Amino acid sequence: xxxxxxSANDAYILAKAILIAERAHVTKGIxxxxxxxxxxxxxxxxxxxxxxxxxxxxxxxxxxxxxGFPIGSLGGYSSRISGYRSLQxxxxxxxxxxxxxxxxQIFRNxxxxxxxxxxxx
Numbered sequence: 859x860x861x862x863x864x865s866a867n868d869a870y871i872l873a874k875a876i877l878i879a880e881r882a883h884v885t886k887g888i889x890x891x892x893x894x895x896x897x898x899x900x901x902x903x904x905x906x907x908x909x910x911x912x913x914x915x916x917x918x919x920x921x922x923x924x925x926g927f928p929i930g931s932l933g934g935y936s937s938r939i940s941g942y943r944s945l946q947x948x949x950x951x952x953x954x955x956x957x958x959x960x961x962x963q964i965f966r967n968x969x970x971x972x973x974x975x976x977x978x979x
Contacts, residue, residue: 859922859923859924859929860922860923860924861920861921861922861923862920862921862923863917863919863920863921864916864917864919864920864921864931865916866906866907866916868906868916868919868921868928868931869903869904869906869907869916870899870903871921871928871931872902872903872906872914872916872919872931872933873899873900873902873903873905873906874899875919875930875931875933876889876902876906876914876933877889877890877899877902889902900956901952901956902914904952904955904956905945905948905949905952908948908951908952909948909951910944910947910948910951911940911944911948912935912940912941912942912944912945912947912948913933913935913937913940913941913942913944913945914933914945915935915940915948918933918934918935918940919931919932919933920932920933
């Protein structure tokens with residue numbers, strides 16, 4: 859087994875891993891709730907490759923490989939540096955690529971409602 863830093867080329871793998879991880883103990887993950895209740899690997903795929911780093915950005919992940927195939931991933935980030943505020947700034951870039959402007963507004967509304975005074979998000 860080999861461990862390596864994730865790259866932008868791992869976006870699809872990371873999208874799947876993020877969706878699996880966020881559902882670890884619930885039926886729907888937070889991104890599914892925020893973005894309209896459906897699994898959207900395409901949105902998360904592009905989200906992991908934005909110019910602005912944030913908690914779902916590939917640069918915060920490691921990939922485990924066996925025989926050249928991905929078998930796992932691990933992510934870690936600083937909430938003060940790349941938490942939800944950074945994510946909020948990155949979403950319009952994805953919306954511009956995919957022409958989903960409503961998703962940025964959905965996230966902004968959710969973020970302001972649930973994290974209005976949180977520091978470091």
